[in-house]
Amino acid sequence: MQAQLAPGRASSAAPLLAVRDVSVVFGGIIALNGVSFDMKQGQILGLIGPNGAGKTTLFNCLSRLYQPSNGDILMEGVSILKRPAYRIAEIGIGRTFQNVALFPNMSVLDNVRVGTHARTNGDIISDSLRLPRSTQVEAALNAKVAEILGYLDLTAVAHAPVSGLPFGTQKRVELARALAADPKILLLDEPAGGLNHEEVYVLGDLIRRIRDDRGITVLLVEHHMGLVMSIADHVVALNFGRKLAEGTPAQVQSDPDVIKAYLGSKDQ
């Protein structure tokens, strides 16, 4: 229970995102069982756990693909559970996907432009006739997209179709697309998956830079312990749908329950 301490952090400002007693039941299987934790502005929170621990289920609750059977998720104090999935981006929750989910037939530029959709307005008539309403939106979003492409070093491939790019670059495009929506929280679903050692190191650096430069809070769901332990400020460990431990990377790493969940115990 040592992991539950960390009093200084836990009691400061109101949380940006609060997960309150969330449970998810599929048929008779309890995928998540009363999980609670807070995310504070500017934090990088690592969500870890063995396969089947409920990380992805929780992630999908946050992005509104699953409806929790119990509990609540509050963004800046307001429940997000009444919003459909497509209205999550507009309150500042952005995400990337586990094996990259880009728009394969579109260029890098257009992929990132779609990222601005939640932050812009338009209608088919002004878009078809190129009325000022449409061209102004287009000019503003192009300026923002250009800035993000530059920031993530993607300007050189801006016009390339995404499907032909190396996996690591595709992941950066996905990050760029998420950043284009000006998220307050960025949900990253196993960003290190499929990357080699060096790429993981670069990625970790990038995530930290995004937090530092842009003040974006990051929720990192990750298998790769090295990455989580090196960049997360706070770690939540799940196992069998329950929260096992929570605290600083060092606290969680030395938690006997976490060690048991990952390595198994002698008497098993």
Place this chain on the structure above:
Amino acid sequence: MSTVQESVPAAAVPTVNATARKSSTLGRTTSLIVLAVMLIMPLFVRNFIIFQVTMVLIYGIAVLALNILTGGSGQFSLGQSAFFAIGAYAAAILIEHGNVNYALTLPIAGVICFIFGFLFGFPALRLSGIYLALATYALAVAMPQLLKLGVIEHWTGGVQGLVVTKPDAPFGLPISQDMWLYYFTLAVTLAIYIASTNLLKSRSGRAMMAIRDNEIAASAMGVDISLYKTLAFGISAGITGVAGALGAIAVQFVAPDSYTFTLAIALFLGMVVGGVGWLPGSFAGAAFIVFVPNIAEGISKGLSGAFFGVLLFIVIYLVPHGARQVAILAESLFNKMKKP
């Protein structure tokens, strides 16, 4: 050269997924050359040819509408003939019963079909892929019979259909009716083509293409999937309705059996032959569905259907990505000749 290598081996990919790798439009120079040819062409050919090219433009608009739906938003439709029919009948009834100016019937037909398509888009939301194709097929099969219904016979003319008066050239212009109708159709085509390319290059168009490529990711970016899918159906139906209205005016006649399922298949064929997702290809596809049956008939009157099939097979086999692939090949050849 690299573009050619990139697009050709993609033959394994289902054709409908094959969408604009390059741009969805033609370059400026090419567009201007095509436009210039279209403008002076009627001065050198017979009226019958002018009429046929007018029909190519009209079917081209309808194929383009299907292209926005399938190439743009990734939804199938084998029911475009139904929207074409509604547009045609709307124009015919307005002209013959309402004495409305023929030019005015186009936007009215467009709006009526937009509403029909938008409403049809709602049940379509629950279906995708081949199931959606089947549901739209039902629409195409039902439409000719619905048009024959006794209750609306006073307006539609029942099985007999309606005869539409062909408009004369305005302001006493010394050109034939066919030539005037050609220029009128060309102007409408140009307007629809420009508006459609604008749309696909805008925020709304990108939202539709995002849905086509990955619905879950599109939704995470804030795209309202239901809204844009139904909008795509509405836009597609609306444009098809305008084409239908133009068709009624050009052919001077509407009858239920002109708008059977065969028309829906022909439009689908035009889209595939032109290249799915490539708007200029719509007109190449339309030329195929207008001229190739004639060519087949020229080869053998009795076996025209079989020869049409063979010609179609050859085209699909040689250029699975349709006219777009030919255009890309031509462009790379041209570039190679320019700097050897």
